[in-house]
Amino acid sequence: MPDGVVSDDAGLAAYDGDALTAYRQKALVCVLPKTREQVSEILDYALKECVPIVPRGAGTSLSGGALPRADGILLGLGRMNRIIEVDLENRCVVAEPGVTNLAITRAVEQHGFYYAPDPSSQIACTIGGNVAENSGGLHCLKYGLTTNNLLGVELALLGGKRVRLGGRQNGHAGLDLLGVAAGSEGLLGVVVEATLRILPKPPLARTLLLSFGSVPAAGKCVGDIIAEGIVPAVMEFMDRRCIAAVEEHSHPGYPADAEALLLIEADGLRAEVDDAVLRIRAIALRIGATVIEAGSEGERDRYWAGRKAAFPAMGRLAPDMLCMDGTIPRRTLPEVLAKMAVLAQGYGLGFCNVFHAGDGNLHPLIIFDVMKPGELERAEAFGADILRLCVEVGGVLTGEHGVGVEKRDLMPVMFGEEDLAQQQRLKCAFDPGRLLNPGKVFPTLSACVEDGHMHVKGGRVPYPNLPRL
Amino acid sequence: MRAEQESEVVDALRWAHDKRTPLEIVANGTKRAFGNTILGEPLDVSGLAGIVSYEPEELIVTARPGTTLSELRAVLSEKKQQLGFEPPEWAPFFGASADSTLGGILSVDAAGPGRVRYGGARDHLLGIRAVNGFGAGFRAGGRVVKNVTGFDVPKLICGSFGTLCILTEVTLRVFPKPALSATLAVRNVSAPEGLALLRRVWASPLESSGLSYLPDRLSPATASTTGTALIRFDGAQEPLAEKLALARPLLQGMETDTHDGDEHFAPVADGSLFRDLSLDVWRVYVPPAQALPFLDEAAPAGWIADWAGGLLWVGLETGDATARTRLARAAARSGAQAIRMRGDPKTRNRSGIVEPEDAGLHTVLAAVKRAFDPLALLNRDRLYDDEVHDA
Numbered sequence: 001m002p003d004g005v006v007s008d009d010a011g012l013a014a015y016d017g018d019a020l021t022a023y024r025q026k027a028l029v030c031v032l033p034k035t036r037e038q039v040s041e042i043l044d045y046a047l048k049e050c051v052p053i054v055p056r057g058a059g060t061s062l063s064g065g066a067l068p069r070a071d072g073i074l075l076g077l078g079r080m081n082r083i084i085e086v087d088l089e090n091r092c093v094v095a096e097p098g099v100t101n102l103a104i105t106r107a108v109e110q111h112g113f114y115y116a117p118d119p120s121s122q123i124a125c126t127i128g129g130n131v132a133e134n135s136g137g138l139h140c141l142k143y144g145l146t147t148n149n150l151l152g153v154e155l156a157l158l159g160g161k162r163v164r165l166g167g168r169q170n171g172h173a174g175l176d177l178l179g180v181a182a183g184s185e186g187l188l189g190v191v192v193e194a195t196l197r198i199l200p201k202p203p204l205a206r207t208l209l210l211s212f213g214s215v216p217a218a219g220k221c222v223g224d225i226i227a228e229g230i231v232p233a234v235m236e237f238m239d240r241r242c243i244a245a246v247e248e249h250s251h252p253g254y255p256a257d258a259e260a261l262l263l264i265e266a267d268g269l270r271a272e273v274d275d276a277v278l279r280i281r282a283i284a285l286r287i288g289a290t291v292i293e294a295g296s297e298g299e300r301d302r303y304w305a306g307r308k309a310a311f312p313a314m315g316r317l318a319p320d321m322l323c324m325d326g327t328i329p330r331r332t333l334p335e336v337l338a339k340m341a342v343l344a345q346g347y348g349l350g351f352c353n354v355f356h357a358g359d360g361n362l363h364p365l366i367i368f369d370v371m372k373p374g375e376l377e378r379a380e381a382f383g384a385d386i387l388r389l390c391v392e393v394g395g396v397l398t399g400e401h402g403v404g405v406e407k408r409d410l411m412p413v414m415f416g417e418e419d420l421a422q423q424q425r426l427k428c429a430f431d432p433g434r435l436l437n438p439g440k441v442f443p444t445l446s447a448c449v450e451d452g453h454m455h456v457k458g459g460r461v462p463y464p465n466l467p468r469l
Numbered sequence: 470m471r472a473e474q475e476s477e478v479v480d481a482l483r484w485a486h487d488k489r490t491p492l493e494i495v496a497n498g499t500k501r502a503f504g505n506t507i508l509g510e511p512l513d514v515s516g517l518a519g520i521v522s523y524e525p526e527e528l529i530v531t532a533r534p535g536t537t538l539s540e541l542r543a544v545l546s547e548k549k550q551q552l553g554f555e556p557p558e559w560a561p562f563f564g565a566s567a568d569s570t571l572g573g574i575l576s577v578d579a580a581g582p583g584r585v586r587y588g589g590a591r592d593h594l595l596g597i598r599a600v601n602g603f604g605a606g607f608r609a610g611g612r613v614v615k616n617v618t619g620f621d622v623p624k625l626i627c628g629s630f631g632t633l634c635i636l637t638e639v640t641l642r643v644f645p646k647p648a649l650s651a652t653l654a655v656r657n658v659s660a661p662e663g664l665a666l667l668r669r670v671w672a673s674p675l676e677s678s679g680l681s682y683l684p685d686r687l688s689p690a691t692a693s694t695t696g697t698a699l700i701r702f703d704g705a706q707e708p709l710a711e712k713l714a715l716a717r718p719l720l721q722g723m724e725t726d727t728h729d730g731d732e733h734f735a736p737v738a739d740g741s742l743f744r745d746l747s748l749d750v751w752r753v754y755v756p757p758a759q760a761l762p763f764l765d766e767a768a769p770a771g772w773i774a775d776w777a778g779g780l781l782w783v784g785l786e787t788g789d790a791t792a793r794t795r796l797a798r799a800a801a802r803s804g805a806q807a808i809r810m811r812g813d814p815k816t817r818n819r820s821g822i823v824e825p826e827d828a829g830l831h832t833v834l835a836a837v838k839r840a841f842d843p844l845a846l847l848n849r850d851r852l853y854d855d856e857v858h859d860a
Contacts, residue, residue, distance in 0.1 A: 136615060268673070414618055
């Protein structure tokens, strides 16, 4: 077998899915290119032979974005893991797609810089995957998602051609193809190089731990802080069950009696941070919270390590878990949290809440046991209900994990036929043969060519009540 | 034709479709001179205006695209909020008197000096409603600050010059307005020194919200040019004082005066320095450290710098083909992208408005246009030479 080709059963089993663990599928073959030219050759072959391609970074997707296909090539980009250039003068790093998220910060921290997007899988997840999924993390409240920190990419298109979108500059002349490539979940092209903006490390960060006697009180506190015009670097929520699990797992020293907890960090220069901390403290005390400030660097690290370990900590309590990812308007937090509790009772399943409260990005973790007949289905139905609830209150299906296969069939909950048709035509512009990561994002793929016609479906025209000119 | 409702936009598209006649989408017309002159039946969408909802506590606003910048600013200001990308008013620059509209600003992805800290229009546009060239109304993005559901079509629409769809509603993120701001004006610095200073501040944790350089007089030279470097900070009283104090060591030995507020940035934002000069004007996005090499090679008749050197306004002798070639070559060499803001009316239709031309992108750009507007009914040829795909 040539280098970088995996086709034996045991080898393929290692690549049979991602962090959406309920879905497993072995690829027809897995290829692990080392160069962008090899990626082009594979994409050329795929087009000629009409073989579907599924790109993959480290396989940490929580939405099944890297789930292989039995009839397709799995394109693993993990071996393309060189940092090509650190360009401090232009405050950017140029990297191959297989470089891990954390490695970007590691490459520049000795110069006082860091890369802001920090998904919790940042030790493992790769930049190529981050761009494809438009990954977020704890710090997006202040510093944005991947797309807001991405200056350019080289994108390999189906057929093998490579195009450069963006560069090392801010701003673009002409269509912002970079903007739509970010977060396209591997449906438009394969990232073979990314240029990322780095930021000067803030000289100071202060962490507050706010504990509340009720969940709605914590929800209100979030809304009040945002409405005051304070933009903390991070604002994280954990409920009672999550606090207990984390405490047992890594002993960060969270208050044991709290119904809900907010972990908030303000960063920047001293006066600005002090000002924010003072105002947050006042708001919290007004709502009746108990406020603790991390007194030392060690304590601060412990608090955050606890938050980052929430997922594995919960994992120890239950055989299986589903991590959901909707975003809601922040003011609806108390209402949504209450309704989720009611839903959980109806399904007879346990769940806990840990989420990025500052931007209203929920991560309910649903606990179940796949060995018990019907539990996976019940858990998925519960998860779908939560996401429907998110859309109902004015939110969206996914804040940072992507649609993938997980939320694909829920897309019509948020988007109408015309909305999806327009997105699919865009997909067709890049991939008329629908070979790039097919089966992800869209519930059904429609045929690609419909030039010069008004949009007609099933013999019906849109807006049938309007006079035809 | 006029359209004040989405349904009327759909009607107009049907008419255009049946007559095979392209439309020119116009609201207040302040940027009609930006981009190629186009042939088409004007569709006045200025009546598609008004704020639909404003939720200050969610930091979002939803408005129809005909809403004027001044109206929106006034409404946000009441709640001590603002648009983070500092949308500039270019009407005087383009010789127009009316107010810019939100739709126009987004269609050219315009942003002022504040972009260096807060990001561009594209980073603040969360969701849209629009009508495409098929005459279908569609929605993309959402109304929350964090969303990855489906393709990020709003980013693609931002800066598309109305060539992909007609916006009917937009949702933007807003920011708290800083309590105070102050400007440091560093006088009599050479262009190389001034630009290097701006980059040093940009690379520091001082979070400057404006980093511009204005030569004393517009000239092609860089090494012999002297001018003023402008540095803006904002925040509440104490944080602002701290930033000013921390900036001082970076300015050692330089002739600096400090001013409350930020009116010094107005001529950087609005292009007024170029308004009365008979020059073609290009907006050049360049990696900041490459600004100087770019300028040395392009040798424009005049220039100013913003975004720590990452944005250059560049003036070329009107209709000078050699100057344009030089600019294109310099842009290619320094990894810059340039777009023509104002051009000689006699030559403007013979060439595109983006340099350097990337031939490799041509088929992708054409395919994207086709996915939204195969008959090229929307602002045909405004940005690129459009193909018509009739069934």
